[in-house]
Each structure stands twice: as C-alpha cells, then as structure tokens.
Amino acid sequence: MSEPFDPATLVYDARGLIPAIAQDATSGEVLMMAWMNARAVAETLASGRVTYWSRSRAELWRKGDTSGHIQRLKELRVDCDRDCLLLSVEQTGAACHTNRRSCFYTAIIEGEEVEMIAPETS
Amino acid sequence: MSEPFDPATLVYDARGLIPAIAQDATSGEVLMMAWMNARAVAETLASGRVTYWSRSRAELWRKGDTSGHIQRLKELRVDCDRDCLLLSVEQTGAACHTNRRSCFYTAIIEGEEVEMIAPETS
Numbered sequence: 001m002s003e004p005f006d007p008a009t010l011v012y013d014a015r016g017l018i019p020a021i022a023q024d025a026t027s028g029e030v031l032m033m034a035w036m037n038a039r040a041v042a043e044t045l046a047s048g049r050v051t052y053w054s055r056s057r058a059e060l061w062r063k064g065d066t067s068g069h070i071q072r073l074k075e076l077r078v079d080c081d082r083d084c085l086l087l088s089v090e091q092t093g094a095a096c097h098t099n100r101r102s103c104f105y106t107a108i109i110e111g112e113e114v115e116m117i118a119p120e121t122s
Numbered sequence: 123m124s125e126p127f128d129p130a131t132l133v134y135d136a137r138g139l140i141p142a143i144a145q146d147a148t149s150g151e152v153l154m155m156a157w158m159n160a161r162a163v164a165e166t167l168a169s170g171r172v173t174y175w176s177r178s179r180a181e182l183w184r185k186g187d188t189s190g191h192i193q194r195l196k197e198l199r200v201d202c203d204r205d206c207l208l209l210s211v212e213q214t215g216a217a218c219h220t221n222r223r224s225c226f227y228t229a230i231i232e233g234e235e236v237e238m239i240a241p242e243t244s
Contacts, residue, residue: 002234019141021152028150030143033206045230078235079225080218084155086226096202103201104208108167112124113200 007041011083017053020085022095025074031095032103034061036085041076048073050089069093094120129163133205139175142207144217147196153217154225156183158207163198170195172211191215216242 012018017035024031034052036044040060043051047062050071054061064070071089078085096103098119105117134140139157146153156174158166162182165173169184172193176183186192193211200207218225220241227239 002231002236005230005233005235019155021143021155023152030145030152030208033141033143033201045233076230077226077238078228078230079155080220080222080227081225084225086152098202100202103203103206104199105202106200108127108198108200109124111127111167113127114124116199 005045007038007045009082010038010041010078010085011081012037013083015055017055018083018085020050020052020087022050022071022087022089022091024091025088026090029102030104031089031091031101041085044073044087045076050087064092067093067097069095071095127167129160129167131204132160132163132200132207133203134159135205137177139177140205140207142172142174142209144172144193144209144211144213147210147212151224152226153193153211153213153223163207166195166209167198172209186214189215189219191217193217 010018016037020036021033022031037053040051040053049062050073051060051062070092075088094101100117100119107114107116132140138159142158143155144153159175162173162175171184172195173182173184192214197210216223222239222241229236229238
C-alpha cells in the first residue's frame with residue numbers, strides 16, 4: 001500500500017511554497033515552522049539535511065549552514081490535503097535564531113505573553 | 123516578564139491569516155495545521171474551544187461543531203516572528219476529516235508514500 005512520491009504532487013500556495021513543521025524526533029517538541037518549495041522538498045529528501053526556502057533571502061536555506069544548527073531528517077510526513085509537511089528531525093543546537101531550542105517560546109497565559117524558554121548559553 | 127497579548131500584534135499574511143499547528147497536549151503528536159484570523163485567535167482564547175478560519179467556507183470554524191471532534195485549548199504559543207501559532211490541545215476523537223487521529227498519516231519512506239495511521243473505527 002505505497003506509491004512513489006513526487007514533490008510536484010504537493011499543494012503549494014501562490015508563491016510556490018508549502019509550510020513545513022519541524023518536530024524533535026526524540027522529545028516531540030515542535031521546534032519551528034518554515035517554508036519549502038518543490039526543490040527544497042526534493043533536496044531535503046535527497047540529502048537528509050533539512051532545506052527550506054528563505055522568503056527574506058529568496059534562496060534555498062539549508063538549515064545550519066551558517067549557524068551549525070543543522071536538522072537531520074528522520075521522517076517526512078504529508079498531511080491529508082497535501083498542503084502541509086511535518087518533519088521529524090534530529091536538531092543540533094538551537095532551532096531558533098534567538099538561540100532558543102524552539103521558536104515557540106512565548107505562551108499566552110491569562111491574556112499575558114510569558115517567555116517560557118530561555119536562550120541557550122553555550 | 124510578561125505583557126498583555128493582543129491578537130492584532132500577530133503577523134498575518136495577505137489574506138489576514140496565520141498558520142496554527144495543533145499538538146496533542148498529552149502525547150505530543152502533531153495533529154493538524156489550519157489557519158486563523160485575528161477573530162479566530164480571540165475566540166479561541168476567550169472560549170477555550172479551538173476556532174479556525176475555514177478558507178473553503180470563508181467563515182469561522184469552531185472545530186468539532188459538526189463532527190463532535192472538538193479541541194480544548196490547553197496553551198497557545200506564538201513563535202519568534204509572531205507569524206505562526208502552536209496550540210496545545212485536548213483532542214476529542216479524530217483531528218482529521220478522514221477520521222484519523224492526525225492529518226499527518228502519510229510518510230515518505232525511501233521515495234514511497236506509506237500510510238502510517240488507519241482511520242478510527244468507532
């Protein structure tokens with residue numbers, strides 16, 4: 001009950017992008033959400049190194065090439081509508097550019113924004 | 123180290139929407155990704171019932187109103203760029219409209235699409 005996967009069969013938005021959620025393969029923590037185009041999906045699968053599309057730089061962004069905070073792909077999943085990806089990853093260092101483990105470090109608690117995760121010190 | 127939260131301060135796309143990832147509060151499983159507008163964010167926080175914006179129906183979609191598969195909000199988090207939300211939820215029944223626990227039931231394994239989660243039978 002399997003069939004060959006073709007990144008072209010995913011549903012991309014008007015910019016040719018699909019959201020990709022990165023989840024820590026060990027802890028289950030959701031680390032970040034970024035965007036991929038079809039080429040980023042193909043390169044991620046081919047290399048095992050998670051590669052997004054940087055909207056600000058308008059170029060492929062192989063996570064960790066400058067920071068060292070790479071993501072190794074353990075498994076890629078596609079959702080029912082084929083318009084969102086879930087990546088199970090081995091995260092080296094902090095996923096967030098603020099040097100926090102996860103980008104989701106701000107919780108809304110009783111109407112207040114509360115910082116739940118401190119930057120890593122190493 | 124907290125400040126009042128205002129949904130208007132989030133970063134919405136050109137359609138006025140922000141992606142929202144729902145994660146099972148107990149298991150850590152990522153259940154689905156859908157979209158919210160500022161009103162959906164406000165209603166979710168006020169009611170504790172997760173409410174998305176349905177792009178196909180162009181209306182607020184209080185999850186579970188027709189299916190019974192409601193999501194109770196345990197915690198809402200905002201990411202570093204304020205352009206993505208992470209919802210920790212108590213999920214009743216299946217999150218996916220295909221009656222699977224999670225929408226992310228298809229894995230890409232060695233270039234093949236493999237179904238990892240069967241529909242629930244109840």
